[in-house]
Structures are given as structure tokens and as C-alpha cells.
Amino acid sequence: MEGRAGKKPSVVRKSARGRRKRSLQQKWWTPYLFVSPSFLIVLFIILLPLLFEFLMSTYDIRLQNMMSLKEVGINLFNFPRIFKNQFIGLGNYKEIITSKVFVSVFLRTVVWTASNVFFHVVIGVWLAVLLNRKLPGKSVFRVLLVLPWAIPEYVAAVTWKGMLNYQFGAINVLLGKLGIPAINWLGNPTNTLIGATLTNIWLGVPFMMLIALGGLQGIPHDLYEAADIDGATGWQKFRHITAPLLKPVMVPAIILGVVWTFNKLSILYILKDGQPSDAVNILVLKMYRDGFDLYRYGYAAALSVVIFVILIVFSLVYLRVNRTSEEGEL
Numbered sequence: 001m002e003g004r005a006g007k008k009p010s011v012v013r014k015s016a017r018g019r020r021k022r023s024l025q026q027k028w029w030t031p032y033l034f035v036s037p038s039f040l041i042v043l044f045i046i047l048l049p050l051l052f053e054f055l056m057s058t059y060d061i062r063l064q065n066m067m068s069l070k071e072v073g074i075n076l077f078n079f080p081r082i083f084k085n086q087f088i089g090l091g092n093y094k095e096i097i098t099s100k101v102f103v104s105v106f107l108r109t110v111v112w113t114a115s116n117v118f119f120h121v122v123i124g125v126w127l128a129v130l131l132n133r134k135l136p137g138k139s140v141f142r143v144l145l146v147l148p149w150a151i152p153e154y155v156a157a158v159t160w161k162g163m164l165n166y167q168f169g170a171i172n173v174l175l176g177k178l179g180i181p182a183i184n185w186l187g188n189p190t191n192t193l194i195g196a197t198l199t200n201i202w203l204g205v206p207f208m209m210l211i212a213l214g215g216l217q218g219i220p221h222d223l224y225e226a227a228d229i230d231g232a233t234g235w236q237k238f239r240h241i242t243a244p245l246l247k248p249v250m251v252p253a254i255i256l257g258v259v260w261t262f263n264k265l266s267i268l269y270i271l272k273d274g275q276p277s278d279a280v281n282i283l284v285l286k287m288y289r290d291g292f293d294l295y296r297y298g299y300a301a302a303l304s305v306v307i308f309v310i311l312i313v314f315s316l317v318y319l320r321v322n323r324t325s326e327e328g329e330l
Helices: 009-024 030-057 091-097 100-131 138-150 153-163 170-177 189-217 221-229 234-262 266-271 283-292 297-329
Strands: none
Touching: 030 297, 091 297, 100 138, 100 189, 100 234, 100 283, 138 189, 153 170, 153 189, 153 266, 189 234, 189 266, 221 234, 234 297, 266 283, 283 297
């Protein structure tokens, strides 16, 4: 028996099924359509500024070269035309790499970053392990320990600068109560770096503590009960259960901590008041000084590109080493 249009029912069903199947099939450009808003945001917020920064780094841009910008304006397209006489290629990068000041500042930055992140992770994980146990008033302790992270960095730095004051600071008053001579925390570069490290450790520990605490709460308690039955000590449980299961959570947190600490500007900028710049500077502080104090915008842009490359290389190497160690354990 044929349908109303003279077609067999089986043919009608097949054609309807084919149309329905084609309607369910996505076009090849559908995924790109959904990703395009995020791509545009990344393009205008990250990629174009990076391109503009690299373009600036190939020019010898100083304050005296920028007087004409009030009339012509500055953007990514007329940039080469405005500064065609100041183009020096990789000259800024050559000056950075061959500078003895850059080497000393870079090593100081590495020490600053490593010491801060080390204490962030060690103290943060230790506090997280304590807070993950049954503890009276645990919620109150959590709030108090998170407060340093909630306080704005500028306020914390100014507060610590007052606490580190040689004559009236709370830290020297406490040391005096313990019979320890007062320390001139802000009187020389070494003590200033130590004081800034103490301040930044106080600020950074809560973040690592929260990350580690979230990871600890995802570890099944049955593993610890089985370890107790086997007679494992507290250190053995931490080494063979806690640390391996925390690793996937802590790896991205450590990378973020390194990037944030490497680029930490406010703490040292506030605490170094009166100190010789090159004796206290880390790379990001040197970049700020060259750009906004000495008005060497091209040199500062090149230094920012160098910092970006250093952090990218570190992140890739750290992830590669971590992936290799995980494959070796398997």
C-alpha cells in the first residue's frame, strides 16, 4: 500500500530518518563557533598585549622620544612609523643579558622565589594536615588562618613595615622581651629582603593551606585505616598516602605560587624605602624602576618579555619533570 504522495511507507520512513540524522550531525565549524568568544577574549587581553610588548622591546623608547605622541597617538599599527628612527632590534635584549646587574638581580629573584614558595608549601601543607583532623574550634582557626590572604597586599605590606620598624616595631619589641637585641630590619638590603620574605610568607601560606586542605578532604579515609591496621607510622602514612595523592592538586598550585612570587612587586617596593634599588630589586621591581622611574620603556618591555620567557620555560620544565616522575613510579 502506498502513502498519500504515492511513495511507499518504508521510503517515507527512511527519508524522515535521514533528515533527522542530518539535523543531529553538527557542522565542522560548530566547535569553533562555541570556542570563538573565549578565543577573542584571550586574543585581545593576552595575545595582542604580548605582541605589542615585544614590538616595544625592539625600540629604544625613552621619555624624550614620546613627546610627539600627543598629536599622532599610539597604537599597534602606527607604532613602527612613529619610532622608525629608534629601532634597535634585539639591542635591549643584548644589553640585558650582558649586564652584570641583571645576573645578580636574577639570582636574587630565584632565591626570593624558591625560599618563599618552599615555606608556603611546607607550612601550608602542615596547617592543612592539622585542620583536617578533629580539632575543637576548627572553623575559627580556618577563618583566622585565611585572613592574611583576604587582606590587600598594600595594607599588609604597610602594616608589616610598621612592625619591622627598628625603634617601635612590634617584632623588635617581642625580641626585646625574649632578650634578643633589636634588628634593623629595613636598614640594609639583606635584612630588608629577610623582612620582605617574612611578610610574603605570611601572605602566601593561606593559599597553599586551602589548596592542600581541599586535596586532603578528597583522600578516602579507608586508606589511613588500612595503614593503621598494618602498623604504619604517621610519617609513613604521609609519605605513601598523603603526599602522592596531594601531588596532582599541589603541582598547579606550586606553579601558580612560583609565578605570583616571581612577579611580586608590592611587598619589596614598599619595604625597600630608602634602600639602593639594585641591592634589593628582583626582576619585576627592576622592570618597574626602568620603566617608570628611568623612563626606559623599550628596555623595560624587553625585560618583561625575558621574565615571561623564564616563567614559561620553568612551567614547561616543571610539568615535564613531574610527568616523567609519575611515569617512573608507574
